[in-house]
Amino acid sequence: MIWVAILGVIAATAGILLAMGRPPICTCGYVRFWTPVGDLSGTSQHVADWYTLSHIIHGFLFYLVLWLAFKSRPAGERALIATLIEAAWEIVENSPWIIERYRETTIAIGYTGDSVLNSVFDIVWMLFGFWFAWRTPVWMSIAVAIAFELLALWIIRDNLTLNVLMLLHPIEAIKAWQGS
Template sequence: MRDGPGRHWQPPLAMLATFVGMILAMRALGRIWWCECGGWALWKSDVWSSHCSQHLADPYTITHFSHGLLFWCLFAVVFDRWAPRIGARPAGVARRFTVPWRLVTAVFAAAVWEVVENSPWVIERYRTVTMSLDYLGDSVVNAIGDVLACVAGFFTARWLGVTRTLILFVVLELALLLAIRDNLSLNVLMLTWPIEAVRSWQTAGHV
């Protein structure tokens, strides 16, 4: 996947195709473009409001920024640290898996998650076992904002390096925990292995 002469257009084209595919899939799932309230605020801070996930960004956008942090760390550890130590063939794969293609992979994974997250089964799962009792799915613009947040996290992690990125990830998780009683770690936990005590504690924060 190394970009040879005349191939630098391939990663941007792949990312554009990913965004278009995500938008079409979201629309096919019945997702609206923007909040039905008609307001044009880009940020909504109240995670209990029906506006959450309907505008460009909200506190959960930070969890998608964290996705980007973790994607970069994963690629850096696997392809920059481990692969060269294993042997010549893995090292060759790592050299071909350049930063643009790593970004394409991260964007594709983030877009796939947006589509899965907005499927009827996952929406119902959120409403049943997490604190998001009134979750209706994301608007298309919110999904685009989430993927762009992932991109921002990816480049932030590239700039910071693995160690400082992991510190930032922990800080963001703690900040979200204090602010909204939820974060990426709890989100994954409650979707896959719901704990009623955790859910009760989270919903107690809704006053």
């Protein structure tokens, strides 16, 4: 029953994003599983890209916080709450205000927001991270999160930590380094 609710949240999120005018798929007209580094216009438009690592880490973090807050509740209920949080973020992230904020404070000058497909899969990737954190030792989730952060930092000069920092408190030196 929980998985039906989770699927309902994902479907509702897709409906809201479509109503907000988000494109269902990449405006390029095709769907890729993975967006390579060089395809900046495809980032946040397909099934997965380098920011997918951040959404998996969201799952790790949501698992931890919800486990601490609701230890006595079943993992499925906590996964539903995590889905609601991630879905809310996907809606907010694709609002004109946040899109403009990304353009102003990060290297994502041409960022136009996510396709609905990408947002739906961002939620799915978060759920994968949640499941991974639920099923593996804590040290493994921590090690994977650190590895993902360092890998994304190395490959695209961005990661979850820098993304949050630059949205909340932009640092010009970091923006210049990311753009170099």
